[in-house]
Amino acid sequence: MRMRVVLGALIATVVAGGASAQVQGVDLNGRWQCVANCLGPIGSMAFITQYGTQLNVVNDGGVASTGWVQSPGRIWVAGAWQGAVYSPDGMTIQFDRGTIWQRPMEPPPPPARRRR
Numbered sequence: 001m002r003m004r005v006v007l008g009a010l011i012a013t014v015v016a017g018g019a020s021a022q023v024q025g026v027d028l029n030g031r032w033q034c035v036a037n038c039l040g041p042i043g044s045m046a047f048i049t050q051y052g053t054q055l056n057v058v059n060d061g062g063v064a065s066t067g068w069v070q071s072p073g074r075i076w077v078a079g080a081w082q083g084a085v086y087s088p089d090g091m092t093i094q095f096d097r098g099t100i101w102q103r104p105m106e107p108p109p110p111p112a113r114r115r116r
Contacts, residue, residue, distance in 0.1 A: 026090035032046040045104070070083065083095070
């Protein structure tokens with residue numbers, strides 16, 4: 001009986017630790033622009049949708065895949081069969097084979113119109 005209590009507490013600790021890891025970290029959701037070693041032309045767009053540590057990735061060639069956060073600062077994309085590191089600020093992803101994605105710069109808002 002005592003072993004079950006200890007095992008239950010250990011499992012609860014591991015599960016709670018995993019849940020908190022999903023909340024912490026960098027948000028990789030959104031559009032990405034390929035800037036080096038691209039499948040398509042330089043400037044091609046890629047997309048990531050993140051659910052905790054799980055990722056849905058559409059690369060700059062338009063191919064969809066799943067992925068996950070392996071550890072802080074590192075992801076794995078299953079369809080590409082390669083990993084990548086992301087910057088602490090979540091603005092750059094560099095893949096193991098040299099492809100680099102960056103967050104695209106959003107254009108500034110249009111100037112406000114003055115009423116006469």
